[in-house]
Amino acid sequence: MNRYSRITGTGSFLPPRRLTNAELAAQLALQGVETSDEWIVERTGIRARHFVDDGVFSSDLALEACKSALQAAGLTPQDIDLIIVATSTPDMVFPSTACILQNKLGANGGAAFDVQAVCSGFVYALTVADAMIRTGSSKRALVVGAEVFSRILDFKDRTTCVLFGDGAGAVVLEASGTPGILASDLHADGKHVGILCVPGHVSNGHILGDPLLKMDGQAVFKLAVGVLEEAARATLAKANLTEAGIDWLIPHQANIRIMQSTARKLKLSMDKVVVTVDQHGNTSAASIPLALDTAVRQGKVKPGDTLMLEGVGGGFTWGAVLLNL
Numbered sequence: 001m002n003r004y005s006r007i008t009g010t011g012s013f014l015p016p017r018r019l020t021n022a023e024l025a026a027q028l029a030l031q032g033v034e035t036s037d038e039w040i041v042e043r044t045g046i047r048a049r050h051f052v053d054d055g056v057f058s059s060d061l062a063l064e065a066c067k068s069a070l071q072a073a074g075l076t077p078q079d080i081d082l083i084i085v086a087t088s089t090p091d092m093v094f095p096s097t098a099c100i101l102q103n104k105l106g107a108n109g110g111a112a113f114d115v116q117a118v119c120s121g122f123v124y125a126l127t128v129a130d131a132m133i134r135t136g137s138s139k140r141a142l143v144v145g146a147e148v149f150s151r152i153l154d155f156k157d158r159t160t161c162v163l164f165g166d167g168a169g170a171v172v173l174e175a176s177g178t179p180g181i182l183a184s185d186l187h188a189d190g191k192h193v194g195i196l197c198v199p200g201h202v203s204n205g206h207i208l209g210d211p212l213l214k215m216d217g218q219a220v221f222k223l224a225v226g227v228l229e230e231a232a233r234a235t236l237a238k239a240n241l242t243e244a245g246i247d248w249l250i251p252h253q254a255n256i257r258i259m260q261s262t263a264r265k266l267k268l269s270m271d272k273v274v275v276t277v278d279q280h281g282n283t284s285a286a287s288i289p290l291a292l293d294t295a296v297r298q299g300k301v302k303p304g305d306t307l308m309l310e311g312v313g314g315g316f317t318w319g320a321v322l323l324n325l
């Protein structure tokens, strides 16, 4: 019998502290940084984001998302033999956030590691978990995106600090005799490292370089719209399907204009695109599983639907996963 992987449960978690654009603008104004709800909504589609309080880490957000995904799948932490966390904001330099999460869940003993592909992290992690399940290395995995981007934002830089938020999303991926994940397509081009990065590093007990996020927004925008179309088309071709076979496009939630452009290129109506960027901002690796879980719990995305998940981010990295829910 062929062995495939399927998503059997989804979960997500947002830290309770929510800031509307107006509330963030008022806080920034106190530091002499000028922005407005109008500018943020018009350029990005973002209306609000959630930020963690001091002492809350990516693993804490991931824990809540995983508990909810496990409940949806009808499983306990002891059923899990693989945990992959996609994050660019790990709790520590090491060990991995996946190991910290594993211990908090009480799911000790299986494999656990982090994937670092910035905003494409979740599609990378899902592809790795799918491969490990298909080859028999794992039976039941938790695949997680979790971020506390508020910790790496420069709140004096209005071109970036209004864009991001914190949160986590998770799926349970299980071995199955019928295909859930149909195809995936992953890429990176390291020559674009400098257009989106946190260039600082730890050295001899000090932070060398700038530990806050830097972005050339226009360069990222141009690259993102091109590669997202390519990845979607490549994934469809691998699965022998066309755009008409997509019930829902669930793209990385960075900017509504990037999503509109991708939908236009794929000839998909915006009614088929899951949009949560307005309420969550850009939560990097967490954005796709957060959007997926939100749409599942709203009853929009249903079992049997064909979903195209797409991510793009720092590296530059990009990719897509096509699946039957």
Ligand code: ACO
Binding pocket: 034, 035, 036, 039, 040, 043, 044, 119, 158, 159, 160, 162, 163, 196, 215, 216, 217, 218, 220, 221, 224, 252, 254, 255, 282, 284, 312, 313, 314
């Ligand atoms: N509030 C008010 N004014 C602002 C703000 C702000 N928060 N930020 C920039 N401005 C000003 C600029 O200073 C500039 O003013 P000027 O004309 O007087 O010089 C003006 O607005 C236009 O700035 P641009 O950078 O040209 O604005 P643009 O339309 O390119 O929008 C944005 C910027 C939203 C960052 C856009 O380039 C973008 O979305 N890029 C994609 C990047 C992205 O989504 N990154 C997320 C991470 S990567 C990923 O997830 C894929």
